[in-house]
Amino acid sequence: MKEIIKCENLCKTFFTEDGEEEVLRNINLSVKENEFLVILGPGQCGKTILLNIIAGLETATSGRVLLEGEEVKGPSPERGMVFQRIALMPWKTVIDNIELGPRLRGVPKKTRRKEALELINMVGLNGFEKAYPHELSGGMKQRVGIARAYASNPKILLMDEPFGHLDAQTRYYMEEEILRIWEQDKRTVIFVTNNIEEAVYLGDRVLIMSKLPGTIKDEHQIPMERPRDYTDQAFLEYRQEISEQTELAL
């Protein structure tokens, strides 16, 4: 399959008054078309920074990111981002938030409205088009975040612990939902999480990151059929295996 994104020797060091802090060291990865890649790592391992570099929101100290062979220079709608803190515009209704990207790019009103309504339907928010973000629960807000990223018709979706702030029950449910949405409209996904079960439940492949400075310690294919079952024997074996490696990575 076609390779969509590639990171070559990415390094990131922050230079502060107290000295240097190396956050990422020699990250090499590549993601194939329509692959669901999960990056699993403990808190503070630079995985958000890595995602921000791929998004173009931050620059690497050295190394480069290639999208279909072209070097990434800055943020672009072809790399859609779903944020942990969701980052909806609080002054915009659900539908206006979803339409924001297309509107900024000058898509005509009729077209973008039609697409936004389709996306609202896809993420299961029918009836909430005119609601403001503060009127929604955490899970519903993140549905808007996912629809907003899809609205730019991106080549790749970058998800930064998108369910990190949700309660456990909503989180399980949103994991099912993200797969349902993804299977309905497949994209290349890089999904960052610190939750092993979430990684095994979602990923085609899981990369395990170490603590600072973040490096990729190991890689796991998860060839299980979807939907996966948390209590399935194979699931538990993958979980066990990865969890042992995660401990080593710490």
Added chain:
Amino acid sequence: MALNKVDINVQPKEEGYVPKSKKKTFSYIQVLPVVSFALALGIWWVIAELELIRLPTPAEVIMQLYVMATGTVAGQPLHFHVYMSLQRVLIAFVIALAVGIPLGTMMGWNRRIEKIFNPIFEIFRPIPPIAWVPLAILWMGIGEAPKIFIVWVGCFVPMVVNSFTGMRYADKLLMDASRTLGATRSQQFFNVALPAALPSIFAGVQNGLSLGWMCVLAAEMIAAREGAGFLILQGMYVRNEAMIVSGMLIIGLLGFLIAIFLRYMEKVITPWRKEELV
């Protein structure tokens, strides 16, 4: 497997939540304002009756207000004085809006503009509006211009301060989000930073108008023949304490009404604000 459970995410409000309009508890908390108001009035009355200091009784003030409303002060009826003060504040307010908000937002948006204007503004800012009275007279004489200028100084400062901080501390995450959606720099300004700063800018507008209104007395110290502030000064010249207190009450009451109006406008202009300031 997932489609039939869509409702699970529609979480109920937190436990014990009762919509405010349906709350039917009556407690002494609600009568406290009435009690305190009555008490203040009573103390005022006692002090005035005992003639401890030169102070008119509440009844004398109401009589004075009635006399001024039906008759004239300095050849003008009461409503004209109130109107003149409001007009001055309104003109100054509009000019302050037109100058202060662009200046403050640009300072918050662009480091270079901040470095150019902020040092000057930081020195200008602590100078009380009343300190400008002598210069205003020398520059502009004793017409309407210096009075509007004094009120303008009062309005201007909080508008700049709040627009500046609102823009400067607009959530960086929202800016990042808009950048991943393809926003250009100017689109970020108009579609993200400005609306994100709007609650803060509006707070500046509120403070500006309130402060401008408070400056009306200082402004009307400049040879005014009309206005609510003039009533206070006139009361002093003719030794009519009831007139002084009337003027003070008018300023207080109108300031209070302006604040209520602005709080209402805030809900109209920034309807999303309610809980969403996390």
